[in-house]
Amino acid sequence: MTKVIIVGQGGHSKVVSEAIALQGNIRIKGYLDDNYHELKYEKELYFGPIRSTKEILLHEPNIKFIIAIGNNKLRKMIVEKMGLKETQYLKVVHPKALISASATIGVGAVILANAVVNTDAKIGAHTIINTSGIVEHDNVIEDFAHISPNATLTGTVHIEEGVHVGAGASVIPNINIGKWSTIGAGATVINHIPAFSTAVGVPARIKVKEGDEVVANNIQ
Ligand SMILES: CC(C)(COP(=O)(O)OP(=O)(O)OC[C@H]1O[C@@H](n2cnc3c(N)ncnc32)[C@H](O)[C@@H]1OP(=O)(O)O)[C@@H](O)C(=O)NCCC(=O)NCCS
Known part of the structure; x- marks a missing residue:
């Protein structure tokens, strides 16, 4: 055992x-x-x-x-x-998660109840796919990411290292989310998101905090 x-x-x-x-x-x-x-x-x-x-x-x-x-x-x-x-490191897959036979799951990853990891998706090391998170076909999720409960990543989304996708957020196909960015709960992401940003709302816009040097809404 x-x-x-x-x-x-x-x-x-x-x-x-x-x-x-x-x-x-x-x-x-x-x-x-x-x-x-x-x-x-x-x-x-x-x-x-x-x-x-x-x-x-x-x-x-x-x-x-x-x-x-x-x-x-x-x-x-x-x-x-x-x-x-x-x-x-152990990887933990809840018995009620649905994982495609062609998906790969990195060391230390956690996939929780009712999550779906679909065909040819790749889940990085120490990444969390939380309860009812949907990771569709051909997604690449890099290490240390967290896909929160009920978030939906449609086909061929690329999530770079350390990204946090908030609860219930959706990402349309072929989008890249840059490393260590945060997507707010309930957001709908329809554009690429640069690294180290926070994007919220429908459609998702970059949130610029007072004092940040980033130009507002610098979505590519
Ligand atoms: C996006 C988020 C990280 C921002 O947190 P924060 O930096 O502490 O931001 P604040 O709460 O200070 O809010 C800053 C502004 O963004 C807005 N905002 C924050 N979260 C938002 C969201 N999810 N959707 C829309 N607007 C949001 C606030 O209304 C506020 O707007 P204002 O500047 O016009 O007043 C956070 O609100 C969030 O959604 N986190 C995800 C949590 C989650 O899903 N956790 C899952 C755990 S399993």
Whole structure:
């Protein structure tokens, strides 16, 4: 039986824990979170700060890890800090997610209930396809992205690293969303979105905060 340590103990972690428990052949062996100050072993579970990874590996060399934190930047920071091999991460696919046989899913990715990952789609490492997220055919979703509940990516959308697509947002076909951008909840994206921007509304427009040097609505 595969054993796993879950990193993070917020709301997303609860949902990931349940998706793992439903699989039957994976046993949760503990939680790491920086709210703990030292490693404890209680009721057959480890609880400790993230830095205790190496100590756990001394006891359980074959154990896997999953970063169950919704914030993309934080998830990347933790992966860099832990410095594990790709094979030491688990990928979690909820039994009620629908994954095409031709789709590929990266290490540490989480695909939750009622999500669809369709034909030839590619899901990057440590990416989250949240509850009822739709990733249509030929999408490429790079590492550390988060597709929120009920968001719809139609065919051949390209989501670069670290992008957060908010709940219920839709993206029309053949659109590119630049790295570390955020698409607001409920937005409809009909143009390419440059890197590091926030776009909201229907149709989605770039939000420029006071003091930003970006020219308003610089959508390509
Ligand atoms: C887009 C978003 C990131 C902006 O957050 P923020 O930077 O804190 O922005 P603010 O709340 O300060 O709002 C700034 C402006 O954008 C508008 N705005 C914010 N979110 C919006 C949205 N989703 N759609 C339309 N307008 C939005 C606000 O009304 C405000 O407008 P104003 O400047 O005219 O007053 C956030 O509102 C959002 O939609 N996040 C997605 C959350 C989500 O889906 N999470 C899923 C977790 S599983």
